[in-house]
Amino acid sequence: MRLLTFDVGGQTRLGAEHRGRIIDLQNAASLRELAQHGLSAANAVAERLPADTLAFLERGESALTAARETLGWIQDWPADIWYALDGQSAVIYREDQVRRRAPILRPPKIICLGLNYRDHAAESGMPVPKEPVLFSKYATSVIGPDEPIRLPTDSTEVDYEAELVFVIGKRGRYIPAAEAMAYVAGYMCGHDVSARDYQLRRGGGQWMAGKTFDTFAPMGPALVTADEIPDPNALALSCRVNGETLQNSSTREFVFTVAQVVSYLSGIMTLEPGDVVFTGTPPGVGFARRPPVLLQDGDVVEIEVERIGVLRNPVRADRRG
Numbered sequence: 213m214r215l216l217t218f219d220v221g222g223q224t225r226l227g228a229e230h231r232g233r234i235i236d237l238q239n240a241a242s243l244r245e246l247a248q249h250g251l252s253a254a255n256a257v258a259e260r261l262p263a264d265t266l267a268f269l270e271r272g273e274s275a276l277t278a279a280r281e282t283l284g285w286i287q288d289w290p291a292d293i294w295y296a297l298d299g300q301s302a303v304i305y306r307e308d309q310v311r312r313r314a315p316i317l318r319p320p321k322i323i324c325l326g327l328n329y330r331d332h333a334a335e336s337g338m339p340v341p342k343e344p345v346l347f348s349k350y351a352t353s354v355i356g357p358d359e360p361i362r363l364p365t366d367s368t369e370v371d372y373e374a375e376l377v378f379v380i381g382k383r384g385r386y387i388p389a390a391e392a393m394a395y396v397a398g399y400m401c402g403h404d405v406s407a408r409d410y411q412l413r414r415g416g417g418q419w420m421a422g423k424t425f426d427t428f429a430p431m432g433p434a435l436v437t438a439d440e441i442p443d444p445n446a447l448a449l450s451c452r453v454n455g456e457t458l459q460n461s462s463t464r465e466f467v468f469t470v471a472q473v474v475s476y477l478s479g480i481m482t483l484e485p486g487d488v489v490f491t492g493t494p495p496g497v498g499f500a501r502r503p504p505v506l507l508q509d510g511d512v513v514e515i516e517v518e519r520i521g522v523l524r525n526p527v528r529a530d531r532r533g
Contacts, residue, residue, distance in 0.1 A: 213279060214434040215398070217265050217317060217356070218310040224317070226263050227305070229434060230283055233298065234305045238263045241282040243303055265316050265435065269381055269397055269485040276437070314356035315400055315435035316379065321487040322349040322429060323477060324404060326419070328492025329465045335500040344468050344476050347419045349490075353429035357523055361405055362427045362530040363509060369408040370507045370527075373493035374451035374459045374515045376444065377402035377431055378470055380487040384478050392474035395483060398437040399444055401515045401523035402490050403430040403451075405507075408499045430515070430525045431488065441519050444470045448518040449494065453511055458501075461494030 214229040220236075227234045242257045261278045262268050268275045286294075299306045326345035327333040333340045355361070363370050381397025404423065411422025441447070445466055451459035468476070473491065477483060498505040507513070511527040 213276075213283065213437045213440070215265065215268075215279075215315060215437065216432070216434045217313040217315050218305075219313060220305060220310045221302075224264075224313065226265050226268055227310075228279060228283060230286060231294075234307065234310055235283065235286060236263075236303055236305070237261055237279050237282060239302045240286060241278060244282055244285045266318070266320075266486040269316075269379070272382055272485070312357045312433060314354045314431045316431070316486055316488060317354065318351040319354065319486050319488045320484050321481075322351065322353070322490070323487065324349060324423065324490040325468070325473065325492040328467050329461065329494045330467060331461075331465065331495040332493055332497070333467075335495045335497070340467055344473055346477075346480075347423060349420075349424040349429045352426050353424050355427050355430050355525065357430075357432040358525065359430070360427065360526045360528040361403075361430065361507070361513065362425070362528055363507065364407060364425050365530055365532055367407040367409055367425075368506075369499065369504075371406045371408050371498040372451050372453060372458070372507060372513055373404035373406055373497055374449050374517075375402040375404050375490045375493050376447060376449060376463055376517055376520075378444065378489050378491065379435060380474075380483045380489070381438070381485055383482065383484050384474075385482045387475050387478040387483070389471045389475040392471040392478075393438070395474055395478075396438050396444075396470065397485070398435045399441050399517070399520055400431050400435055400488075401433065401449075401517045401520050402488075403513065403515045403523060403525065404428075404490050404493060405430070406497075408506075412499075429490075430523055432523045433521045436520050447520075450516050451496070452514040452516070453505070453507070455512075458498070458505065459494055459496035461496070463491070465494060466491065
């Protein structure tokens with residue numbers, strides 16, 4: 213499934229992409245229960261299939277099963293029912309009727325890896341790490357598709373970083389690498405926007421300060437469930453700025469695989485549903501180019517990951533006050 217969070221009619225809802233449309237999963241499931249089992253069953257749907265992505269992930273396999281069954285029921289609709297409801301109901305929406313948000317609006321944790329591609333470590337002038345290099349972002353840095361990345365008023369070196377992001381689907385601690393993939397709910401495109409002057413020089417160099425400005429964690433366009441991506445360590449990914457490809461690589465170049473990262477993280481902290489993990493960026497970042505290529509007001513950045521899609525964000529200068 214391709215899950216998404218969207219705004220419509222003043223509400224934020226959980227949906228799924230289906231046949232070129234966006235399905236409100238909870239409303240669709242309620243309609244199914246009403247048709248098959250009556251009003252009381254329809255009223256009980258919210259407990260099993262919440263309208264919030266984080267709550268959905270916390271329900272685990274039961275929510276995933278309910279969502280899949282709902283989409284399967286819709287798939288069997290006769291054409292006349294589909295067309296009667298298409299864009300005319302609270303069940304099926306066209307893309308232009310909704311506003312996509314980040315699939316998870318406020319993740320419990322945003323964990324990031326540095327230097328997880330050998331070539332990126334080399335272009336950064338740093339050794340390939342012997343264990344994962346970690347830093348974090350805060351939830352206020354999260355934005356979704358087409359929301360603007362805001363250039364800080366006192367940073368002149370804001371850089372792009374295309375990344376694969378994975379999402380934790382169940383609680384775990386001390387997870388063996390051989391079992392780690394069972395804890396991954398799915399994957400998104402991610403953009404680890406970075407203020408290099410803060411990260412590398414200001415205050416002696418502060419990775420967290422350079423990485424967690426507001427809007428510095430775009431994610432989307434959808435959360436693709438793990439069953440649709442059999443090998444996350446073999447995905448093409450790229451970054452385009454104003455249509456020019458500046459990063460083009462594959463997660464085959466990971467230093468640490470997704471399973472290794474899950475296992476390592478779980479030895480440090482309890483992983484919870486909805487935690488997101490940025491897996492590092494490949495070579496081609498702007499500060500390593502000669503001359504440097506840094507983000508400017510008016511730019512448009514596109515992060516593309518195979519099987520997931522394209523995450524597009526404009527860049528805008530921020531304003532104080």
